[in-house]
Amino acid sequence: MTDPFATFDPPLAGPPVLAPTDVSYVLEDTAVGRMLVAVRDGGRVLATAYAPDDAAEEHWLARVAARVSPRVLRHPAPTDAPRRALAAFLDGRATRVDVEPDLALASDFQREVLTGLMSVGYGERTTYATLAERVGHPRAARAVGTALGGNPLCVTLPCHRVLPAAGGVGGYAGGPAAKEHLLALEARGGRTSGGPGPRTRSDRIS
Amino acid sequence: MSLPPFQHLVDAHWRDVARLAHGLVGPVHADDVAQQAWTQALAAYPRVRSARNLRSWLLTITHRCAMDHHRAGRRSTAHDDPASLAEAPVAAPPPEPPDAGLWARVASLPDRQRDAVVLRFVGDLDHRAVAAALGTTPGMSRRLVSDALATLRLDLTDPEDLR
Numbered sequence: 001m002t003d004p005f006a007t008f009d010p011p012l013a014g015p016p017v018l019a020p021t022d023v024s025y026v027l028e029d030t031a032v033g034r035m036l037v038a039v040r041d042g043g044r045v046l047a048t049a050y051a052p053d054d055a056a057e058e059h060w061l062a063r064v065a066a067r068v069s070p071r072v073l074r075h076p077a078p079t080d081a082p083r084r085a086l087a088a089f090l091d092g093r094a095t096r097v098d099v100e101p102d103l104a105l106a107s108d109f110q111r112e113v114l115t116g117l118m119s120v121g122y123g124e125r126t127t128y129a130t131l132a133e134r135v136g137h138p139r140a141a142r143a144v145g146t147a148l149g150g151n152p153l154c155v156t157l158p159c160h161r162v163l164p165a166a167g168g169v170g171g172y173a174g175g176p177a178a179k180e181h182l183l184a185l186e187a188r189g190g191r192t193s194g195g196p197g198p199r200t201r202s203d204r205i206s
Numbered sequence: 207m208s209l210p211p212f213q214h215l216v217d218a219h220w221r222d223v224a225r226l227a228h229g230l231v232g233p234v235h236a237d238d239v240a241q242q243a244w245t246q247a248l249a250a251y252p253r254v255r256s257a258r259n260l261r262s263w264l265l266t267i268t269h270r271c272a273m274d275h276h277r278a279g280r281r282s283t284a285h286d287d288p289a290s291l292a293e294a295p296v297a298a299p300p301p302e303p304p305d306a307g308l309w310a311r312v313a314s315l316p317d318r319q320r321d322a323v324v325l326r327f328v329g330d331l332d333h334r335a336v337a338a339a340l341g342t343t344p345g346m347s348r349r350l351v352s353d354a355l356a357t358l359r360l361d362l363t364d365p366e367d368l369r
Binding site for chain 1: 211
């Protein structure tokens with residue numbers, strides 16, 4: 001026994017209360033899976049990214065810290081607007097996720113591909129090859145697929161509307177079931193049968 | 207070089223920062239000091255050069271906030287009632303149990319002995335980090351800690367001295 005403070009066990013008030021800073025995020029259970037919603041100071045949306053597990057959450061937070069700012073805090077309030085917009089889209093009450101996206105987490109090539117994606121409208125579908133051609137890289141269908149696989153703004157920028165030319169739904173960051181769910185939602189023009197609303201995970205204790 | 211998201215620091219170290227603040231200023235002002243340390247750390251975070259030793263960095267900021275708190279306390283005491291200065295206790299009012307005995311004795315130590323022993327044992331920092339926080343040498347940190355232990359009349363040996 002060498003530590004004179006071994007029995008020093010003061011009652012602790014809890015984690016510090018810090019005001020929202022450069023980046024605020026929450027984890028949100030949506031109709032298509034658990035997502036990380038990250039917002040820049042000022043309200044532009046950096047991420048609506050699938051984060052099914054801790055590793056995926058880590059991946060996105062490390063990317064935010066490296067590319068935007070290390071001042072990243074879990075804060076629900078600044079993410080309220082994008083979470084509402086996401087829920088409206090997933091409930092079929094809106095045909096777009098009405099937020100201002102910020103592509104700071106995307107690579108240059110991803111930016112080209114995601115910008116080309118914006119002309120694929122609600123309920124429409126295209127193929128990786130067609131999108132590759134549209135963004136001026138006709139032989140890069142596979143690279144386009146990879147770029148979309150790392151889309152930081154899933155659902156918001158609708159990479160789920162891009163399918164393999166050979167058939168099937170192809171890959172998706174949120175899993176094929178989520179992609180099918182979104183395609184079916186758009187095919188019937190929105191208006192789902194409802195179900196429980198999204199719950200926030202922001203109050204999660206880690 | 208990339209820094210982890212600040213939220214990771216909060217999640218990993220808020221208890222250590224709070225405990226250190228309790229050890230340095232006592233239970234009444236610990237929360238204020240810890241809160242202030244976090245606010246300062248968040249403001250300075252993008253300028254941190256290395257992701258190593260972020261825990262030491264946080265505890266050093268906490269110590270600086272505690273020193274500011276002690277200085278401010280002395281100034282206002284002197285201002286309010288000059289006569290009381292001579293016999294004014296160094297630190298905060300006495301705490302609640304169960305740490306009352308220990309804190310009362312720690313609070314009565316000379317400032318540098320108190321800071322050194324609390325940084326060493328509550329902060330679990332090695333003498334190099336304690337010395338850095340106090341702006342002194344590891345040798346002096348050792349001496350301050352052993353003097354503090356002697357004053358506390360704790361018949362204990364700093365484990366680092368056994369290595």
